[in-house]
Each structure stands twice: as structure tokens, then as C-alpha cells.
Amino acid sequence: MSFSLPKVIGHRGAAGHAPENTLAGIRKSAELGVRMVEFDVKLTGDGVPVVIHDDTVDRTTDGTGPVRDMTFDRIRSLDAGIRFGREFEGERVPSLDEALRLCVELDLAINIEIKPCPGREAETAEVALTRARALWPAERPAPLISSFALESLRQAMETAPDWPRGYLIWERPDDWRDNVARLRPATLNVCHEKETPRTIADYRETGLPVLAYTVNEAPRARTLYGLGVAAVFSDRPDEILAVA
Ligand code: G3P
Ligand code: MG
Secondary structure (H helix, E strand, O other), X not given: OOOOOOOEEEOOOOOOOOOOOOHHHHHHHHHOOOOEEEEEEEEOOOOOEEEOOOOEOOOOOOOOOEHHHOOHHHHHOOOOOOOOOHHHOOOOOOEHHHHHHHHHHOOOEEEEEEOOOOOOHHHXXXXXXXXXXXXXXXXXXXXXXXXXXXXXHHHHHHHOOOOOEEEEEOOOOOOHHHHHHHHOOOEEEEEHHHOOHHHHHHHHXXXXXXXXXXXXXXXXXXXXXXXXXXXXXXXXXXXXHOOO
């Protein structure tokens, strides 16, 4: 199945300009001219896929506590905008459904990062991808499904076998090539601060596109593109678009 890979991907929406992983952030990315956004998905205590990065709501909302212990209704009562700025007061933690619908409306390509709470690796991928497959129009380029959790990627192969997978790497493990062989990703999504020209060349030898996160300085993006990096994730994608 085809998927879209522009050179700049809005990170958590456009986390430098609007509260991360919110509908306002996704809208902001589209306004800035970005063609693809990344957001993180985990499950609430009652099993609803929502768009949020951390295991707790503390950093990004006005509430406290672990996402896995909260019902969807409880999470929806929290404000996910106010910590970023008063003008975003009233933003909510989006459901996956809402985020998908908005991306369709805005004609954005997407990267869904499966970000499971510990112990929910397979379940999070299964629930989120079952939902996404029900909602995402078949005629649109398929979402890129990424995760650091190998078990989530394995589940993605089962639930959405024809959707491309992104193998997310933080510190490259010795067996990364085995993981590539086993999980058959379509992209390698690597932390640019951990990589060197040599390691990027290693990744490129696989023939897979290399994506780098999170790149917020235009000169660094230019260097990475020069090393053959296909796309970068950025909190300030507008600044990177200028050099892409
Ligand atoms: O998917 C790229 C990037 O989002 C991975 O790191 O922690 O921002 O989800 P993180
Ligand atoms: Mg992410």
C-alpha cells in the first residue's frame, strides 16, 4: 500500500507552536504548510485510544495521575492546552477518532506512534489500529505506524499487515538488523542526536528511508538531508520547511 513521506513531519502536531498532541496542534501544523503529522497514542484505563505522550497526564494537562488508571471521561475533563498558553485553554486530550477525522479533513498524511503504557504493548496496537482501520479512508495514503515497543510493531503486523511500519530507535541495539528482518519496517525512525554519519550510512544500507527526530534547527536538518535522511520530525516544522 502506498504511503506518503514528505521531508518534514510535524512532531506531536506542531509542539513548538501549540500544545502537543492536541487538535489545535494538528491544525497549526496544517496552517504552517506541513503535509504530515506525527502523534502518540495510548489507551485509557477503560481502553479508549487517546492522543497523549506520557504515561501520566501531569506534564501536559491540569490534572495528575497515570493515564492507565483514568477513564476516558476523566481524561476528557482535563485541560490539555492551558499549560502551553492561556490562548489554548479548553483544548482536550483528543481521542484517536477525533485526531484521525481532523487529519482527513485537513488532508494530512499521518504517523501514528503507538506509545503503550508498560504491559499494554500488544493491546494498545490492536485497539488503536482496529479503530484506525475502521476510520481511515482506504483511498488515502496509509498511515505510517511506528513504535519503540517491538511488541507493538509485532501486533501491528497482525492487525494492519498492509500498513507501513516505522521502527523507532532511541539507542541503537546490537540486534537492530534482526529486528528489521523480523518486523519488516518500511522506515527507520532514529534519534538524530544519537546518530553519526557512519550510523546513518548503516541504516541507509538497508534500503529503507531513514527518518530523524526531533530536529528543531534548520542547519541540522540541512546536514541530515545531506546525509541522506529522508524526512525529519520537528516541533517547529515551518523553520525546517524553509530548508527542506
Ligand atoms: O516518532 C518520533 C518521535 O515522536 C519519537 O519520540 O518521545 O517524541 O514520541 P517521542
Ligand atoms: Mg512520538
